[in-house]
Amino acid sequence: MSDTSTPAAFWEARYAGTDRAWSGRVNAVLADVASDLEPARAIDLGCGEGGDAVWLAQRGWTVTGVDLSPTAAERGRAAAEAAAVPAGRIRFVAADLAEWAPQEPAELVTASFLQSWPVVIPREEILRRAAGFVAPGGRLLVTAHAGAPSWSDGEHLHGYSFPAPEDDLRALDLDPSQWVVELAEVRQRAITGPDGATGTVPDGVVLARRI
Numbered sequence: 001m002s003d004t005s006t007p008a009a010f011w012e013a014r015y016a017g018t019d020r021a022w023s024g025r026v027n028a029v030l031a032d033v034a035s036d037l038e039p040a041r042a043i044d045l046g047c048g049e050g051g052d053a054v055w056l057a058q059r060g061w062t063v064t065g066v067d068l069s070p071t072a073a074e075r076g077r078a079a080a081e082a083a084a085v086p087a088g089r090i091r092f093v094a095a096d097l098a099e100w101a102p103q104e105p106a107e108l109v110t111a112s113f114l115q116s117w118p119v120v121i122p123r124e125e126i127l128r129r130a131a132g133f134v135a136p137g138g139r140l141l142v143t144a145h146a147g148a149p150s151w152s153d154g155e156h157l158h159g160y161s162f163p164a165p166e167d168d169l170r171a172l173d174l175d176p177s178q179w180v181v182e183l184a185e186v187r188q189r190a191i192t193g194p195d196g197a198t199g200t201v202p203d204g205v206v207l208a209r210r211i
């Protein structure tokens with residue numbers, strides 16, 4: 001049973017309790033959105049074991065991945081090394097995004113499934129702060145679990161309330177004179193359930209460009 005006394009304890013125990021928590025592959029929404037962008041500086045918020053960050057670095061981005069769990073950050077470093085990402089192209093920081101801020105802004109700030117349950121994090125505040133990390137002309141991408149998987153009865157979700165893209169936009173409270181919202185939509189993603197059957201899960205997508 002994971003320690004649920006704080007988000008940091010919960011997530012560290014979650015990673016330390018398994019050899020690998022996620023697939024290591026890039027998330028579909030990020031791959032789709034970033035494929036069309038010119039590589040520059042990127043920040044991956046709640047980067048986990050580095051699947052998205054390593055993918056970005058392989059495409060020429062200079063990436064900072066930030067995660068609450070030191071074990072996750074260390075796995076990100078190992079994944080970058082295994083993928084032979086050039087030195088200086090990627091770094092991983094173990095830090096709390098409620099407090100952490102970058103030394104310089106980024107052309108892409110991405111958060112894939114920066115969601116925490118049953119231990120709650122100040123997600124909306126973190127996303128609002130993250131908007132401030134985006135360089136002029138850069139983009140903020142928020143990908144979120146917007147609902148339970150089709151095969152789930154929802155019981156394991158501990159009453160978690162999924163954010164719709166509209167909820168994330170409301171939380172971000174972007175100044176329309178400074179931002180253009182390019183995407184606010186739900187995409188169904190095919191997944192395999194625990195019994196091997198195919199199902200879908202809704203990904204909420206918010207993409208905004210800073211003018």
Ligand SMILES: C[S@@+](CC[C@H](N)C(=O)[O-])C[C@H]1O[C@@H](n2cnc3c(N)ncnc32)[C@H](O)[C@@H]1O
Binds near residue numbers: 066
């Ligand atoms: C559901 S996982 C997603 C991981 C990764 N982005 C992916 O798509 O595989 C959420 C991640 O957010 C991290 N996290 C949660 N709260 C955080 C916080 N306050 N600051 C930094 N990272 C946080 C967790 O440690 C975890 O790795």
